Amino acid sequence: MGSTLIEKIIKNNTGIDAKAGDIVTVNVDRVMIHDIFIPFVADKFEEMGFKKLWDPDKVVLIYDHLVPASQVDDTRHFRKGNEFAAKYGMKNVHHSDGICHQLMTEAGYVKPGNVVFGTDSHTTTYGSVGAFSSGIGYTEMASILGTGKLWIKVPETIRVNINGKLPENVTSKDIILTLIGDLGADGATYKSLEFAGDTVENMSVASRMTISNMAIEAGAKCGLFSPDEKTAEYCNVMLDDTMKNLYGDEDADYCHVINYNAEDFVPVMACPSQVDKIRPVSEIKGTPIDQVFIGSCTNGRLEDLHNAAAILKGKKVAPFVKLIVTPASRKIYREAIADGTLSILSEAGAMITHPGCGLCCGRAGGILTDGERVVATNNRNFLGRMGTSKVEIYLASPITAAKCALAGKITD
Amino acid sequence: MGMTIAEKIIALAAGVDSVKAGDIHTVELDRLLSNDGTTHLTIDMYNNLKNPKIADVSKLVWVIDHNVPCDSVKTAASHKKMRDFAKENGIKFYEGKGVCHQIMMENHVRPGELIFGADSHTCAYGALGAFGTGVGCTDYLYGMVTGHSWVLVPETIRFNLTGKLNPGVTARDLILTIIGKIGANGANYKAMEFAGEGMKTLNMSDRISICNLCVEAGAKTALMEVDDIAMDYLKEHGRTPKACFSSDADAVFAATYNIDMSTIVPIVAKPHFVDNVVPATECSGMRIDEAFLGSCNNGRIEDLRLAASVIKGHKIAPTVRFLVVPASQAVYEQALSEGLIDIFMEAGAIVMNPNCSVCWGSCQGVIGEGETLISTGTRNFKGRAGHKDSFVYLASSATVAASAIKGCIATADEIK
Amino acid sequence: MDKFKGRVWLLGDDIDTDIIIPTEYLALKTVNDMAPYAFSPLRPELAGQIKEGDIIVAGKNFGCGSSREQAPEVIKALGIKAIIAKSYARIFFRNSINNGLLLIENPDLHDEIKEGDEIEVCVGQAVCANGKEYPISSLPENLLDILNAGGLVKAMRRLNGLED
Numbered sequence: 001m002g003s004t005l006i007e008k009i010i011k012n013n014t015g016i017d018a019k020a021g022d023i024v025t026v027n028v029d030r031v032m033i034h035d036i037f038i039p040f041v042a043d044k045f046e047e048m049g050f051k052k053l054w055d056p057d058k059v060v061l062i063y064d065h066l067v068p069a070s071q072v073d074d075t076r077h078f079r080k081g082n083e084f085a086a087k088y089g090m091k092n093v094h095h096s097d098g099i100c101h102q103l104m105t106e107a108g109y110v111k112p113g114n115v116v117f118g119t120d121s122h123t124t125t126y127g128s129v130g131a132f133s134s135g136i137g138y139t140e141m142a143s144i145l146g147t148g149k150l151w152i153k154v155p156e157t158i159r160v161n162i163n164g165k166l167p168e169n170v171t172s173k174d175i176i177l178t179l180i181g182d183l184g185a186d187g188a189t190y191k192s193l194e195f196a197g198d199t200v201e202n203m204s205v206a207s208r209m210t211i212s213n214m215a216i217e218a219g220a221k222c223g224l225f226s227p228d229e230k231t232a233e234y235c236n237v238m239l240d241d242t243m244k245n246l247y248g249d250e251d252a253d254y255c256h257v258i259n260y261n262a263e264d265f266v267p268v269m270a271c272p273s274q275v276d277k278i279r280p281v282s283e284i285k286g287t288p289i290d291q292v293f294i295g296s297c298t299n300g301r302l303e304d305l306h307n308a309a310a311i312l313k314g315k316k317v318a319p320f321v322k323l324i325v326t327p328a329s330r331k332i333y334r335e336a337i338a339d340g341t342l343s344i345l346s347e348a349g350a351m352i353t354h355p356g357c358g359l360c361c362g363r364a365g366g367i368l369t370d371g372e373r374v375v376a377t378n379n380r381n382f383l384g385r386m387g388t389s390k391v392e393i394y395l396a397s398p399i400t401a402a403k404c405a406l407a408g409k410i411t412d
Numbered sequence: 413m414g415m416t417i418a419e420k421i422i423a424l425a426a427g428v429d430s431v432k433a434g435d436i437h438t439v440e441l442d443r444l445l446s447n448d449g450t451t452h453l454t455i456d457m458y459n460n461l462k463n464p465k466i467a468d469v470s471k472l473v474w475v476i477d478h479n480v481p482c483d484s485v486k487t488a489a490s491h492k493k494m495r496d497f498a499k500e501n502g503i504k505f506y507e508g509k510g511v512c513h514q515i516m517m518e519n520h521v522r523p524g525e526l527i528f529g530a531d532s533h534t535c536a537y538g539a540l541g542a543f544g545t546g547v548g549c550t551d552y553l554y555g556m557v558t559g560h561s562w563v564l565v566p567e568t569i570r571f572n573l574t575g576k577l578n579p580g581v582t583a584r585d586l587i588l589t590i591i592g593k594i595g596a597n598g599a600n601y602k603a604m605e606f607a608g609e610g611m612k613t614l615n616m617s618d619r620i621s622i623c624n625l626c627v628e629a630g631a632k633t634a635l636m637e638v639d640d641i642a643m644d645y646l647k648e649h650g651r652t653p654k655a656c657f658s659s660d661a662d663a664v665f666a667a668t669y670n671i672d673m674s675t676i677v678p679i680v681a682k683p684h685f686v687d688n689v690v691p692a693t694e695c696s697g698m699r700i701d702e703a704f705l706g707s708c709n710n711g712r713i714e715d716l717r718l719a720a721s722v723i724k725g726h727k728i729a730p731t732v733r734f735l736v737v738p739a740s741q742a743v744y745e746q747a748l749s750e751g752l753i754d755i756f757m758e759a760g761a762i763v764m765n766p767n768c769s770v771c772w773g774s775c776q777g778v779i780g781e782g783e784t785l786i787s788t789g790t791r792n793f794k795g796r797a798g799h800k801d802s803f804v805y806l807a808s809s810a811t812v813a814a815s816a817i818k819g820c821i822a823t824a825d826e827i828k
Numbered sequence: 829m830d831k832f833k834g835r836v837w838l839l840g841d842d843i844d845t846d847i848i849i850p851t852e853y854l855a856l857k858t859v860n861d862m863a864p865y866a867f868s869p870l871r872p873e874l875a876g877q878i879k880e881g882d883i884i885v886a887g888k889n890f891g892c893g894s895s896r897e898q899a900p901e902v903i904k905a906l907g908i909k910a911i912i913a914k915s916y917a918r919i920f921f922r923n924s925i926n927n928g929l930l931l932i933e934n935p936d937l938h939d940e941i942k943e944g945d946e947i948e949v950c951v952g953q954a955v956c957a958n959g960k961e962y963p964i965s966s967l968p969e970n971l972l973d974i975l976n977a978g979g980l981v982k983a984m985r986r987l988n989g990l991e992d
Contacts, residue, residue: 023970036854040897047981049988066855068735068762068770068777070483072799074855075701075780082731096733096762121845121895121919137897137923139980146984151970185842186889190918219892219917274842290492320499322507324481324765330757337754346745351481351508351765359481362851364775366481369488382846382893384869388485484852 002249004157005224006192009132012242013115020156020253025149028058029131030109032118033141034100035063036361038081040138041119041145045084050146053088059145060092060109061085062100067356070364098329098355101125101213101297105205106329111235112227112243117144122297122379124220127193127212128205129235130227130246135216155192155221156255158183159248162199164262169412171307172207173299173377173397175199175260176214177268181278182258189219191255194248199262200225205234206301213298214379217275267412269375270395273383281400281412289373292317292405293386294398295326295353296360296378302332302341304377304398309344311402317349318408324366325350326358348405362386375404414660416568417635418603421543424655425526433567433664441471441555442525442542442654447512448476449772450530452490454549454556455497467559472503473520475512480767483775510740510766513537513708516544517620518742523638523646524655526563528555532627533708533790538634539619540642541656543603545633566632567666568603568659569594573610575674580824582718582808583618584710584788587625588679590671592689600630602666605659607637610673616645617714624709625790628686678823680786681806684794692811695821700805701783702733703816704797706764707771710788710809711739713746719813720752722824728760729819735777736761737769761816773797779804786815831950834883834909836957837874838943839867841887845894845920849902862898863905880907883947887913887938891920900924910949912937912964925971926980937962 003011003019010018010026018024033041038061053059061081066074078095085093094103101122104110112130117123119141126133136150144150160179180187193215200208208225215223225231226247232239248254267281294300294308305327317323325345327333333355336342342352358365360378368374368387373394376386381393394410403411415423415430423431425439446454451474458464466472474494479487491507498505506515512529513536521527523541527534530552537544545563547555555561577586591598604626606619614622619642623634636642638656646653659665678692705711705719716738728734736756738744744766747753756763762777770777771789778798779785785797785804792804807815810824817827846869853865866875884903890913891899900923903911910930924931930951937955941947947957952966967975977983985991 023968036851037897044981048984049990050984065851068733068764069780069798070775070778071855072778072780073857074778075783075798076857077855078733079780095730096760119895121893123895135895135919137895137900137919137926139897139926140922143980143984146988185892186915186917189889189915219889221918320495320505320507322481324508333763334754334757337748337757342753343745343748346741346748352744353481353765354762362846363855364481364483367484367488368482369485369492372488372492380844380846380893382844382869384850385846387488389869 001253002251004192004252004254005194005226005246005248006132006155006157006222008246009113009115010154012113018154020154022154023151024154025151026115028117028144028148028150029114030058030060030116031141031144032060032062032100032104032123034065034120035077035081036065037119037138038084039077041141042080042084044139044142045145048142048146053145054148056089059090060104061090062094062103063096064099065357065361065363067096068354099297099300099357102328105129106331108236111237112231113246117150121216122213124215124223125209125213125297127215127222127224128208129231130225132222134221155190157192157194157248158188158256158258159194159196159254160258162197162260162262164199166199166262166265169267169399170265171397171399172203172210174265174268176211177270177278177395178265180214180218180276183218185217185274185276186219191220193220193223195225196248201228204303205230206303210298217379267397267400270381272392273381275381281410284410285412287373287410289321289375289404289409291322291366291368291372291374292401293324293359293366293374293376293378294401295328295358297328298379299377299398300326300328302335305336305341308398308402309341311399312348312406313344315348315406317405321405321408322366323350323405324353324359326353326365327355329355359386375401375410377401413664414662416603416659416663417605417657418543418566418568418633420657421524421526422563422565424524431565433565435565436562437565438560438562439526440560441528443471443473443520443527444552444555445473445512445516445527445529445534446552447531448478448491448494450549451494454553455493457549457553464557466501466556469502472556473516474498474503474505475515476507477511478768478772479775480508508765511708511711511768513624514739518649518740522651523653524657528552528561533624535626535631535634536620536624536708538623538636539616540646541636541638543633543635546627566601566603568605569599570665570668571604571606572608572668572670573606573673574608574670575610575672576613577673577676580810581676581678582810583614583621584808585679586673586676587622588681588689588806589676591625591629591687594629596628596685596687597630599626601632604629604631604634611636611639615714616641617712621709628790678808678811680821681792683792683803683805686792686806692807692821692823695805698821699784700732700786700815700820702777702779702785703812704735704770704777704785704787704789705809705812706737706739706769707789708739709790711737711743713743715788715809716747716752719809720755722810722813722827723759723817724755726759726817726827728816732816732819734761734816735764735770737764738766740766770797786812786821788812832909833946833948834881836883836885836941836943836945836947837878839884839886842889842892843886844892845896845899848899849896854896854898859898859901859905863902866902866906875906878906878908881909882907884908884911885938885941886911888915890916892917895919897923900927900929904929912955914938925974928975928979932964934962934964
């Protein structure tokens with residue numbers, strides 16, 4: 001019998017021909033810790049009695065949730081992080097370069113076939129380049145820092161085949177939202193989502209990142225794509241035979257196979273306040289909105305900014321509606337300066353903030369109050385995520401979000 | 413007897429031929445600015461009035477600039493109150509478009525106007541020969557409802573400027589020097605008027621920076637003559653004057669200072685008072701955690717150009733957070749097109765949307781316990797930028813940029 | 829910990845990590861500082877009402893969302909002895925085990941009891957509520973090892989020779 005993509009990655013990593021349900025210990029290729037959790041990781045690491053990192057070069061520390069600081073104690077996290085990095089010889093520290101998940105792939109920390117863990121649930125993002133990556137808590141992170149290892153249960157796999165051409169104004173965000181709606185917010189819990197088909201083959205790595213990023217919102221442990229030439233270019237690697245073999249076999253044991261025709265997708269939104277409460281935008285048209293947020297590790301990439309700019313060019317955001325744009329990384333921000341995208345967005349009335357988690361993590365960057373509605377391109381619309389529990393959050397693609405900003409109401 | 417600029421503007425607003433310092437007059441207000449620092453309180457008071465109404469809605473300008481994008485549920489509620497009220501009453505409203513005083517200068521202020529702003533730095537408008545003064549929300553509400561207010565005609569302190577600033581020295585160093593000289597209450601209740609040959613060497617950005625900071629000497633307002641430089645600015649922004657005044661030769665001044673600008677050096681105001689000034693070189697080597705370029709005082713395109721010229725080709729010190737916050741959307745877009753934003757981004761700065769940022773010190777870029785900030789903002793009071801046990805040094809954009817590179821306080825001439 | 833009784837707090841499906849502890853409070857210095865804000869978007873009064881030894885009974889997908897380990901930690905800090913839910917999100921599950929917070933799965937209990945009921949838990953065997961027994965399964969061995977060690981920190985201290 002063949003193997004799923006996750007089984008292959010784990011076999012390459014451990015040498016064990018493990019199958020879904022087996023418990024194995026993996027050798028960790030890279031870890032990511034972000035600013036909110038570094039003080040806790042540091043404390044646990046020392047409490048556990050470790051004296052050194054298993055491999056300082058494999059540890060990446062990224063400040064993104066608290067950049068810029070919005071509360072007086074926030075900078076304590078930077079100080080703690082800097083101290084920890086200095087004490088244990090960590091070189092890979094990013095102080096204000098953007099969102100962790102963007103940087104991990106963009107800055108070359110993750111390669112196809114890697115096993116990566118991060119102290120953030122959206123660590124699933126690196127599945128887009130064929131890496132097994134998942135979120136963990138800070139206690140487990142501390143134990144990896146000391147040992148370089150983690151036990152995992154090999155997950156079952158849900159295979160998602162998507163074939164055909166996406167309609168105009170439909171993006172990978174609409175695909176993953178639709179899938180989450182079909183599976184439910186716990187529909188892939190403990191499982192691996194594996195994406196295949198000519199639609200995903202034709203997709204940019206940026207679009208794939210959106211899908212892998214939100215795999216967690218269906219509860220998945222990871223959301224995987226086979227590495228291809230686009231992946232190789234993005235990750236700046238040559239695909240070796242091992243990487244080329246990273247695909248799910250036809251005869252692998254999938255617990256579930258879902259087939260989509262790309263032509264059937266329409267622009268959708270996740271409605272308040274569950275990620276799996278998916279409705280076509282056409283059905284909720286006309287709902288007035290107060291704010292639009294374009295950014296996050298889900299949809300803050302250059303492609304997303306281009307999509308928004310194409311809609312907004314030469315136009316103005318509706319009166320009394322705020323448009324907040326937060327590019328996902330410093331590199332993206334600079335690319336968007338160079339090609340004029342930021343000028344277009346600013347002239348349309350956008351507030352452009354520094355790359356970071358911004359509003360998505362709900363600590364600043366456009367907090368709302370009772371009775372307000374926001375259309376956002378990020379990954380969660382949980383109760384209270386962006387303000388009070390009476391804020392309504394609609395999740396959408398950058399194209400839909402930009403259209404809503406112009407109209408001042410939900411529109412497709 | 414002759415009149416000062418301040419007296420002439422008040423006389424015009426009061427509809428009388430002449431006024432003199434010490435008189436109290438009822439005046440018609442030309443414009444009323446309010447921002448998200450206090451507008452929600454004004455609205456509460458307004459709603460408690462019996463039959464409230466706005467005297468002339470076209471005089472009101474409301475700006476959300478202090479906590480934007482919004483940083484907490486509390487400010488979100490204040491903002492919504494302000495936004496809803498502005499929408500309902502047709503008030504000119506800006507959100508996230510920049511710091512209120514910069515927006516006023518770019519879009520509204522006309523020479524000869526008498527303007528109340530519910531913000532202390534309203535005195536910035538003197539750069540266009542307008543009498544701007546900061547008021548509390550009760551005064552603001554009265555003006556909003558009646559269109560009038562009362563003012564005590566201030567005495568004027570005159571500063572005659574000669575010579576010109578040396579390279580690497582800015583108008584901000586000049587005004588900090590002046591504040592250091594006369595003290596934080598040296599111009600209490602008074603107007604500070606700037607004149608003399610040296611004015612010709614100061615561009616509009618310099619002038620705004622000077623007038624803006626006069627409140628830190630306690631001044632009620634700051635004023636300058638409307639010359640060609642001011643008229644060009646006005647024309648460029650599509651406006652005309654209400655009236656252009658200069659002080660009469662026989663006007664009475666409370667004091668007159670003659671300042672040779674060539675003697676000014678880069679200055680730092682040390683914690684925790686704006687008048688606690690020393691030459692920047694005295695603080696050289698003081699370790700910093702954060703640097704801030706922005707605010708109504710020093711967030712204009714000229715400031716960004718100067719800082720970028722220092723930064724270009726360098727990297728921000730790894731342990732320093734360098735916040736760059738253009739004073740308005742117009743400044744941001746200009747800086748984008750001139751390549752300045754990219755210079756800052758390449759160097760490792762944190763570039764934020766136009767707003768008050770850490771100068772206001774309640775959200776963006778707040779500093780923690782024991783940390784030190786060098787800032788182009790307006791104030792260095794204890795706790796102003798975050799934790800009560802933190803330290804703020806005020807300096808020019810050139811000095812701030814140099815310090816961000818060095819990781820400690822440094823002047824631009826130390827950067828090669 | 830083999831057998832204990834506790835008062836029930838009843839919560840619904842998809843209780844996410846942002847409900848358990850909103851991001852706004854994540855940078856507070858200690859978990860005890862955060863605990864008063866637990867569940868605040870949903871039930872702001874709840875944290876103040878929970879007493880030592882109480883039990884949370886919830887629907888499906890408890891703890892979905894973020895990897896924040898403060899989620900199980902604040903629940904533990906409030907004195908919750910165990911959570912019994914229809915199912916758990918993956919990261920929350922790992923984080924709870926690593927912090928020694930007992931998680932129990934049962935598909936029926938949630939729909940058949942009410943808030944304030946007193947129930948009895950026999951670990952690895954059954955939950956008794958209102959005269960009815962709800963069977964529960966035992967944890968896999970590797971997880972029991974961590975739980976029995978008193979959490980992952982203690983297990984690692986043992987690895988590093990700091991504890992027996």
